[in-house]
Amino acid sequence: MDLAVVALPLLRPLRLLRLVALVGVLQRASGGALRGRIALYTAISACLITYVGALAVLDSERGAPDSTITTFPQALWWAFVTVTTVGYDDLTPVTATGRMVAVVLMIGGIAVIGVVTATLASWIVSRVADESADEQAATRRQVALLQEQIERLEQKVDALASPSPADHDSIPVPHPDTDADHDRNPDQDPGNHA
Numbered sequence: 001m002d003l004a005v006v007a008l009p010l011l012r013p014l015r016l017l018r019l020v021a022l023v024g025v026l027q028r029a030s031g032g033a034l035r036g037r038i039a040l041y042t043a044i045s046a047c048l049i050t051y052v053g054a055l056a057v058l059d060s061e062r063g064a065p066d067s068t069i070t071t072f073p074q075a076l077w078w079a080f081v082t083v084t085t086v087g088y089d090d091l092t093p094v095t096a097t098g099r100m101v102a103v104v105l106m107i108g109g110i111a112v113i114g115v116v117t118a119t120l121a122s123w124i125v126s127r128v129a130d131e132s133a134d135e136q137a138a139t140r141r142q143v144a145l146l147q148e149q150i151e152r153l154e155q156k157v158d159a160l161a162s163p164s165p166a167d168h169d170s171i172p173v174p175h176p177d178t179d180a181d182h183d184r185n186p187d188q189d190p191g192n193h194a
Helices: 002-029 034-061 072-083 096-161 165-170 179-183
Strands: none
Touching: 034 072, 034 096, 072 096
């Protein structure tokens, strides 16, 4: 019975876990993108761990002698500074429980920073990949257009290089019975030796 009396006030912040249902609704509204879900879970986790850490350190430090964390705003500030791994040293826990809470917050802060960094890197890599894919598609279209233009030019060059039957009709071909005999000099005629 004594354990329940002590544990129940400490477990009150866990009522915030009801926000998990809200996370499900927000997830469906955001389109279900993996990166969006990770960012949402990370933000909620960071807020939750900061709030719970602030409550836990305040509970353990409030009555301790030489404690610098005596109000909720101080506890919240200390938890935020600890989660973000800044550590200004203006507020520090003096009890063993407060220091254990600090260790949990430090590890949680490092995990949150790692997830945020990984999510940001993943987003940047996917943006670069999308731009690269768009550029490659545009390059493929340009290459295909150039190939079509080259084929048309080759066809035109082939058409100009090889004479067609219509071209043969336009070239005058001398006939042996006509003008060629009259234009010849009689002195040059081999059959006309006098």
